[in-house]
Amino acid sequence: MIGGTYESDLGYWVNYPPTWVTSSDQISPAQPEIFNGMPVQYFMVRIEDQSLETIRQNNNKNIGGQNLIESEIILGGKNAYAYTEKFPNETIEFYEVLLEHNGKVFRIWTQKYNLDEVKQIFSTFEFTTQ
Numbered sequence: 001m002i003g004g005t006y007e008s009d010l011g012y013w014v015n016y017p018p019t020w021v022t023s024s025d026q027i028s029p030a031q032p033e034i035f036n037g038m039p040v041q042y043f044m045v046r047i048e049d050q051s052l053e054t055i056r057q058n059n060n061k062n063i064g065g066q067n068l069i070e071s072e073i074i075l076g077g078k079n080a081y082a083y084t085e086k087f088p089n090e091t092i093e094f095y096e097v098l099l100e101h102n103g104k105v106f107r108i109w110t111q112k113y114n115l116d117e118v119k120q121i122f123s124t125f126e127f128t129t130q
Contacts (some may be wrong), residue, residue, distance in 0.1 A: 007128065010045060011102070012076065015124040017117045027121060033112075041111045043121045047097075048105040052081075055098055055105065059083055075099060075108070076125045084113070101127055 003018030007024050015108045016027045020042075028042040048055060059068065059081075081098035095113035100105050108125070110118050 002034055008045065010047060011128050012045065012106075013124075013126055014043070014044075014121050020117070029117075035111070041094055041109065042115070042118055043108075043110050044119070045106060045108045048107050050105070052098055052105045054098050055107070056081060059096075059098075067124075073097065075122070076101070077126050078127070095122075102129065 002015045003020055004022075005013055005015050006022045006027060010025060012016040014027070016022065019030055020027055022046050022079050025045040026041070026043065030037070032042065033040040043062050050058075056070075060070065067085050068085045071082050071084075075082075075097050076099070077098045078101055083094075083096045083098075085094040093114040094109070094111055095118075096107065096109035099108075108122075110122075112118050112121075
């Protein structure tokens with residue numbers, strides 16, 4: 001069920017669930033879970049200063065040691081790299097996507113990919129410009 005559409009100044013839009021709130025390229029429930037004293041990150045987007053390959057190389061150093069798994073996906077009509085990390089006996093499931101669009105590297109991530117609402121947000125991600 002769609003609660004609203006968030007259109008970012010970064011050049012993308014997503015649909016988000018009812019009762020969820022938006023703020024500066026973040027989307028979360030009105031009452032986010034707290035983990036280790038910090039609010040859980042449900043959906044966040046930022047532009048990176050480093051190149052896509054540099055970020056991938058840094059992520060790949062962690063593959064295996066921290067249960068980080070890389071896969072190639074399509075998000076927003078673009079080729080992208082997804083990283084998944086599950087934490088044993090925790091409610092946290094990290095999921096991150098890296099992709100390039102119009103000369104910028106986007107990092108999109110969540111600590112709650114196990115939630116259907118978060119998967120719905122990711123599934124609606126689209127760029128506002130080609």
